[in-house]
Amino acid sequence: MENPLLLKNQICFPLYALSREVIQHYRPFLDELDLTYxxxxxxxxxxxxxxxxxxxxGEKLLLDSGTLTPLLKRLEAKGLLTRKRKAEDERVVEIxxxxxxxxxxxxxxxIPAKLMDAMGFTVEEMVELKQIVDKLxxxxxxx
Amino acid sequence: MENPLLLKNQICFPLYALSREVIQHYRPFLDELDLTYxxxxxxxxxxxxxxxxxxxxGEKLLLDSGTLTPLLKRLEAKGLLTRKRKAEDERVVEIxxxxxxxxxxxxxxxIPAKLMDAMGFTVEEMVELKQIVDKLxxxxxxx
DNA sequence: TCAAATTAAATTGTGTACAATATAATTTCA
DNA sequence: TGAAATTATATTGTACACAATTTAATTTGA
Numbered sequence: 362m363e364n365p366l367l368l369k370n371q372i373c374f375p376l377y378a379l380s381r382e383v384i385q386h387y388r389p390f391l392d393e394l395d396l397t398y399x400x401x402x403x404x405x406x407x408x409x410x411x412x413x414x415x416x417x418x419g420e421k422l423l424l425d426s427g428t429l430t431p432l433l434k435r436l437e438a439k440g441l442l443t444r445k446r447k448a449e450d451e452r453v454v455e456i457x458x459x460x461x462x463x464x465x466x467x468x469x470x471x472i473p474a475k476l477m478d479a480m481g482f483t484v485e486e487m488v489e490l491k492q493i494v495d496k497l498x499x500x501x502x503x504x
Numbered sequence: 505m506e507n508p509l510l511l512k513n514q515i516c517f518p519l520y521a522l523s524r525e526v527i528q529h530y531r532p533f534l535d536e537l538d539l540t541y542x543x544x545x546x547x548x549x550x551x552x553x554x555x556x557x558x559x560x561x562g563e564k565l566l567l568d569s570g571t572l573t574p575l576l577k578r579l580e581a582k583g584l585l586t587r588k589r590k591a592e593d594e595r596v597v598e599i600x601x602x603x604x605x606x607x608x609x610x611x612x613x614x615i616p617a618k619l620m621d622a623m624g625f626t627v628e629e630m631v632e633l634k635q636i637v638d639k640l641x642x643x644x645x646x647x
Numbered sequence: 648t649c650a651a652a653t654t655a656a657a658t659t660g661t662g663t664a665c666a667a668t669a670t671a672a673t674t675t676c677a
Numbered sequence: 678t679g680a681a682a683t684t685a686t687a688t689t690g691t692a693c694a695c696a697a698t699t700t701a702a703t704t705t706g707a
Binding site: 381384385388414415416425426427429430431446450451452453454 | 654655656657658659664665666
Binding site for chain 1: 510511514515516517518519520521522523524525526527529530541545548565566616619623624625629630632633634636637638639640641643644
């Protein structure tokens with residue numbers, strides 16, 4: 362790398378651009394479900410395990426309440442989840458799926474395969490990308 | 505990958521999270537220059553070659569006028585660049601650096617090295633990440 | 648035990664992203 | 678040549694991101 366200040370020599374720019382590109386490829390599939398990409402991520406966590414506190418969602422997604430609170434309110438307004446303060450600790454808000462939120466899972470199940478197809482990446486490329494990104498994310502993640 | 509709908513098995517999530525993580529690491533250095541990360545990217549392009557039309561910036565950064573116009577107005581308000589319609593074609597806005605915008609280059613020159621340090625990634629990891637990301641970005645980028 | 652510290656969410660404010668639309672200038676072509 | 682199509686940018690509206698602050702509940706420790 363000659364001049365580190367040239368855009369083409371930066372590491373971060375292609376990462377930032379590729380992240381947006383991949384999210385773009387999700388869009389047509391998520392539009393069918395009337396979801397944004399971050400909303401889809403929240404639902405994926407809840408499909409896996411329920412309920413989750415706002416804090417737990419934030420830790421898994423590396424997002425804070427400033428991002429999550431309005432996002433969760435929008436999902437609540439769509440009837441996909443409920444927000445309920447815990448009786449034992451009124452500071453904590455627990456997020457649970459509604460029937461509609463649960464039901465959306467089967468429709469979402471097809472997305473990963475469709476996405477692979479749409480992006481035209483090979484399995485090998487995907488695996489290579491995931492390995493290095495996971496490794497660096499583990500190194501870098503905010504404790 | 506067992507169940508593609510689990511967050512940990514997604515390719516896109518770690519990419520999205522790592523992109524935000526790396527930008528977080530830039531923040532303290534960019535704060536000193538009173539710049540955001542996308543503003544820094546615009547300046548980098550202009551340091552390399554000047555002037556650039558809004559369209560050219562958008563092609564290089566994969567951003568549209570809805571993002572760039574207000575961003576460029578903020579950089580103009582800070583006195584770092586000028587926005588001027590071309591006489592030959594009044595539709596086109598040309599972006600040029602001011603003295604202050606040019607002068608910021610030397611202060612920005614130190615950032616890439618500082619960032620490498622701050623993130624604690626090895627050169628080999630960076631190179632590996634950059635290779636696969638560049639390859640996939642080239643495949644995927646919006647024509 | 649009760650004031651201070653801590654914690655969890657929510658709120659506020661700024662700055663992207665991006666779809667959709669609008670506006671104005673330039674090109675095209677019947 | 679002049680109406681229709683195209684192009685470049687701007688605007689509008691929605692939804693993140695995230696820093697900083699606020700609020701309310703809980704925990705801690707002198």
